Every structure is written in C-alpha cells, then in structure tokens.
Amino acid sequence: MLNLLYWELFKTFAKWRTYIGFIAVGVLIPFILWIMWIEGGDFIKYQLRSLQSEFLITGNLFNGWAIAQIIMNGLWVHVPALIALVAGDQLSGEATAGTFRLTLIRPVSRARFLNAKYLATLLYTAALIVVIAAMSVGLGLWIFGSGDLIAIDREGIVILSEADLPMHFLFAFTLAMWSMFTVASLAFFISALVENAIGPIIITMTVIAVCYIITFLPVASVEGIKPWLFTTHMNVWQQALRDPYDWSAIIDSVLVLGAYDLAFWGTTMLLFVRKDILS
Amino acid sequence: MTPDIILRTTHLGKKYRDRWASQEIDLEVRRGDVFGLLGPNGAGKSTTIRMILSLIRPTAGRVELFGRDLHREREKALQKVAGIVEKPDFYLYLSAFRNMQIAGSLTLGRTPESRKVMDTLALVGLAERALDRVKTYSHGMKQRLGIAQALLTDPEFILLDEPTNGLDPQGMKEVRELVRTLSVERGITILLSSHLLNEVEHVATRMAIINKSRMVVQGEVQELLKASANRVLFKLSPPKKSFSLLSAMRTVKDPSLTEEGIIANVEQKHIPAAVAALVKAGVRVHGVESRHSLEEYFLNITAENGEQ
Numbered sequence: 001m002l003n004l005l006y007w008e009l010f011k012t013f014a015k016w017r018t019y020i021g022f023i024a025v026g027v028l029i030p031f032i033l034w035i036m037w038i039e040g041g042d043f044i045k046y047q048l049r050s051l052q053s054e055f056l057i058t059g060n061l062f063n064g065w066a067i068a069q070i071i072m073n074g075l076w077v078h079v080p081a082l083i084a085l086v087a088g089d090q091l092s093g094e095a096t097a098g099t100f101r102l103t104l105i106r107p108v109s110r111a112r113f114l115n116a117k118y119l120a121t122l123l124y125t126a127a128l129i130v131v132i133a134a135m136s137v138g139l140g141l142w143i144f145g146s147g148d149l150i151a152i153d154r155e156g157i158v159i160l161s162e163a164d165l166p167m168h169f170l171f172a173f174t175l176a177m178w179s180m181f182t183v184a185s186l187a188f189f190i191s192a193l194v195e196n197a198i199g200p201i202i203i204t205m206t207v208i209a210v211c212y213i214i215t216f217l218p219v220a221s222v223e224g225i226k227p228w229l230f231t232t233h234m235n236v237w238q239q240a241l242r243d244p245y246d247w248s249a250i251i252d253s254v255l256v257l258g259a260y261d262l263a264f265w266g267t268t269m270l271l272f273v274r275k276d277i278l279s
Numbered sequence: 280m281t282p283d284i285i286l287r288t289t290h291l292g293k294k295y296r297d298r299w300a301s302q303e304i305d306l307e308v309r310r311g312d313v314f315g316l317l318g319p320n321g322a323g324k325s326t327t328i329r330m331i332l333s334l335i336r337p338t339a340g341r342v343e344l345f346g347r348d349l350h351r352e353r354e355k356a357l358q359k360v361a362g363i364v365e366k367p368d369f370y371l372y373l374s375a376f377r378n379m380q381i382a383g384s385l386t387l388g389r390t391p392e393s394r395k396v397m398d399t400l401a402l403v404g405l406a407e408r409a410l411d412r413v414k415t416y417s418h419g420m421k422q423r424l425g426i427a428q429a430l431l432t433d434p435e436f437i438l439l440d441e442p443t444n445g446l447d448p449q450g451m452k453e454v455r456e457l458v459r460t461l462s463v464e465r466g467i468t469i470l471l472s473s474h475l476l477n478e479v480e481h482v483a484t485r486m487a488i489i490n491k492s493r494m495v496v497q498g499e500v501q502e503l504l505k506a507s508a509n510r511v512l513f514k515l516s517p518p519k520k521s522f523s524l525l526s527a528m529r530t531v532k533d534p535s536l537t538e539e540g541i542i543a544n545v546e547q548k549h550i551p552a553a554v555a556a557l558v559k560a561g562v563r564v565h566g567v568e569s570r571h572s573l574e575e576y577f578l579n580i581t582a583e584n585g586e587q
Contacts, residue, residue, distance in 0.1 A: 003389055007381050014373055098368030102378075102428070105332040105364065106385035107357035113385075277334040 004108065004116035012120050017089065021082035021128050025075075029135040032071055033143055064141030065149040065165050069241065071136040072176070076235070080183040080208055081201065082128060087121045087187035088200025091272070095195040100277045110273045118188060118265060125184040126177055133173040151241040158242050172240035175250070179234045182257045183208065185264035186230075192268045195279060227252075230260045283310045284346070285436050285468045286331065291340035293326050299492045301326040304340070306487055306497065308436075308470055313462045315483030315500070316472040323492040324472040325365060328440045331470075332362050344436070358386070362438035366445065367425025371414035375405055375424050378413060382428040391431060403427045419450045426457060437461065439471040443478060451478070458482050480504075510570035511550065513557075514540040521562045528553055542570060 012018055091114075094100050104110060149160045149168075160168055187204040194200060211231035214222050226232050233253035239246055285308050292302035301323035308314045318324050329335040331342050333353055342349040347356040369378045376396055383391035400406045403423040408416070416424065422442070429437050439458070443451040459482060461467045473479050479486055480500065487497035496503065515521035522541055525534045531553060534543035545553060554564055 003384050006390075007384055010377070011370060011373070011381070014370075014377075016372075097371065098366075099370060101334065101364040101368055102382055103385055104334055105357070105360075105362050106382070107354040107360075108385045108388075109354060274336060276336060277329065 008116045008120035063147035064144045067140035068136040084187040084201045084204040087184040088191045091191040129177040172237040176237040182260045185261045189264040189268045287343045294338040314470045315479030315486035317479045318489035322489045359435040361429035361434035363425040364440045369413045374410045376409045383431045386432040399427045399431045436468045509544045511545045512568045514565040
C-alpha cells in the first residue's frame, strides 16, 4: 500500500496543475499582507469601531493572529476550487489519458488502487492547508508581531489571549483541514463519474454553491435539511476561535462532515470496482 | 485444468443493454502458443481481451488464467500476465523511466530496480531516451515502450491488442519479429488480436476467428489452412461463359464469380484436365492460382457466419 501511495503522490505532484493551488496561495497571502501593511491597521480599527465606543482597547490588536483570521475568512470560499482542481482530476484524468489500461490490468486490486489515490488526494489537501496555515500565521506574525485576538462572530465577542492562540489556531486549521477533506471527497467522487478534466471542478463548485445557498436561505421549509448539509459545517474551524469551545457543535460538525467523507468514498469505491474500462 | 493451459475462457460474453459485444467465447491458449485472435473491426476482439485482463466485467462465462479463476483470484491470476490494450497509453508528463517504474510496481508490489528498468528499455531501443517525457515520443516509440512495460516483470503470458495498429510497414515488421523473438527465445505465450489476416498467418501457431461477437472457429493455423487448400482462382475470359463451363464440371465444386475471377474448390490433380477442357471450349486462360491462404479461409468463414 505504501508503494502505491508513493507513486500516486509522485504522479499528483508531477503535474503542473497541482502547483496552481500552492502558487495561488503563495501569491494571494503575501498580497493580502502587503495590503494590510499599507492600510496600517485601518481595517482592524474599522472592524472594531463599534467596540471602541464601549470599551477601552489597549495593546496590539493589529497583529499576526488577527491577520491570519482575516485571511482564513477571506480565502475559505476559494480554497475548495483549488482542491477540486486536483481531487477532480484523480480518476477522470486517468480515464481521459487512457492510463487505466496501463494500471488496472496489473495484479493489484482496484480497491487498493483507489484507496491509494484517495489518500494521495487527502494528503494534497492537507499539504495545501498546511501551506495556508504556515504562510498566513507565519508571515503574519513575522510582519505584524503577536498579541491578543478579538474574535467576533454571530454569537458574540471573544478575547483570546496571546498565550493560548497557537493552540486555538492549530485546532482551527485542523478543523479546516477536516472540512476541506469533504470537498476533496466530493470532487474525487465526481471524478469517478466523468471522463474529462474540467467537469469535476465545475460540478463540485456547483454542488458547493447550491448547498451554500440553501444553508443561508432564510426559508422555514429548508430549515430541517440545513443541519445535514455539509456546507452548514464547513466553517467549523471558527469554533476553534472561541473560549470555551462548544464541543457539542464541533462534534456534530465533525461527524456530519465525516459521514459525507465516508459516503463519497464508499460510493466511489462501489462505482470504481465495478466500472468497465472502455476508454 | 492442466498447467499447460495458460488461458481458458468458458462461454465468455459481454452484453451492453440488449446488444452482445462478445458472446460464447471459448478460447484455449496453451503454453508456448502464439495465438491469433482474428476478426473484422467491431467483431468483439477488444472486448474479449478487456475481459481477460479484467478491464471489463463479463456478463456471462468465466476466465481462467494459469488455472486460477480471474473473478475469484484476480491478483494471483494476473501475476504472470502483461498486456497492451488497443494502444499503449502512458503518463505523458512523466519520463519513460518513471512510467516503467509505476507499471512495474503495480505488478511487483515494490518499485523495480533501476537497472532492470534500463535493461528492458535498452531491449526496445529506448535507453537513450529513458529520461525524456513520453509526450515527446513518436507513436512507434510509445508502441515500443508499451512492449517494454509489458516485458519488465518477466511475464509468461502477454496479450497484445492490435499491436501493429498505426505503425508503418517497418514498424509492423519489427513488431512481428519481436513477437517471434519473445515466443521462441523467451518462451512467452502470446495472444495477439488483429484484423490483419497476414499478420496472424505469419506469426500465429494457433488461432480463433471471431465474427459478429461470436467465436466461429479455433485451431492450429496450419490445420485451418488445410481446409482451404483446394481453393483455386481461375482468371479466365469471357467470365460468364467460363463460369458456366466450370459449373458444369463434376470435379469443380462451389464455383463463385468474383471481381478477381472464378474461385472454386478443385483438387490439385484435377486442375490440368479442367484447364484443358476450358481451352478446348475457346476460353482464354490468363492464370490459375492457388488460394491457399488464411485470407480466403477467413473470408469464407465470416461470409458463412454472416449468412446465418
């Protein structure tokens, strides 16, 4: 299995398209940081303007942690497309190129072959999130220094102390990785259904967009299905920037996303092991 | 199944909705055979090969490779098998060397040794281009690389689906020579499919003919050729008068008027008398040729099968 995984990773990282995500992140994050540097904290002040009238705020709130949070909020819509770019090509790319005729006549089970591909897809996803984490937090702290973080969301304001923030962000990126695994699993599943490179990306992003619309639709008739949509749980990472953690919400989200992963992987497996290779 | 039977298919078939792409295929390939799977385009050869290599799930029947059921013991059954289906396709963005490593690792369960990879590439004349990306290769080079990846894991049975498709005459000749070399010098059993009759006639020891999804006949090539040994082409003029005369001769069987001339079954010993009778009747004889070839046999048998 390790040998299979090694070669799947080799193939994945030998393709130009794999690096598009890393290049996009590598360009976007420094660009955002540069904009923040020029703005000189106006953005943070604007966000905190209502608080400043009620509270006396001291210390450096315009710090690397705050920047990292802003970057996460901003990039989270676009990262699924970067993941779909690679995950959606894993099976459809081989079908298009005709290389299943090279690989699937070999004495290796289709299930193991598929698992190796799926693991390689998850590892790529993990690598992309690690790079986003390293660049946003690492560069943010290096340029803007450290400090406390004021996290504001629909449920209120939380002030996280500087000492606790590394663990909060580690947890946040782990949860973000978990939610992006669901995007990768969806794209991987669609990749088994079609035999062209662009289809899985478009279909994945369409599915995510439709689910997001339903998630944020203020209509009573869809309230019942919202808790079961994976898009409802995609921002689970924000739960890690709270104190104390709402473990019930976190566990719910992790389980729902995990169930989607399992369903996408299982359906892909069923389709793939029975698939006639006609290309 | 005796160990000498490398491949046996029993009532093998594949149905797509209401159409059989291949049905009732009962092949038997023995150790050392160069087995030709012959048939017109669309007859079901590729579907049969894809089922043997587990790319397609059969609707009916079974496949045994080296005595092992392909469905139940897929990994063991395919351990000593290699193949090229239709045309060899590769990861074009990788070098030939990496493609070989990937293909080899899927059979061996570990990455093959670099030296073995290079030796195999040298065998097909690609050692100097081993580190070039496959997308820079010509069609002929990809064909050779396909053969190299098939040979890398020392298989005992190789399936080649239309191996000379798209090659120039020189390339076709090289592939035929390679097939002979693999069979004679390495003792590899080979099954090759083709719609080119002379290809099978020149390299195969045993063969089967598939037509309209069904297997029509199977046997030793020489035995099958004997069945058409008495076919004779008469090039005569005027054709219609000649046809009437030949049809009236008791020693001439099943004459048919074709664009080339009149083809009939005549025993060798009766040919001089038939020619003498034609000349005496004022027919001009331009030539008498034996049609002792697989092509005649193939055309006859597919025509008969088509009429059914």
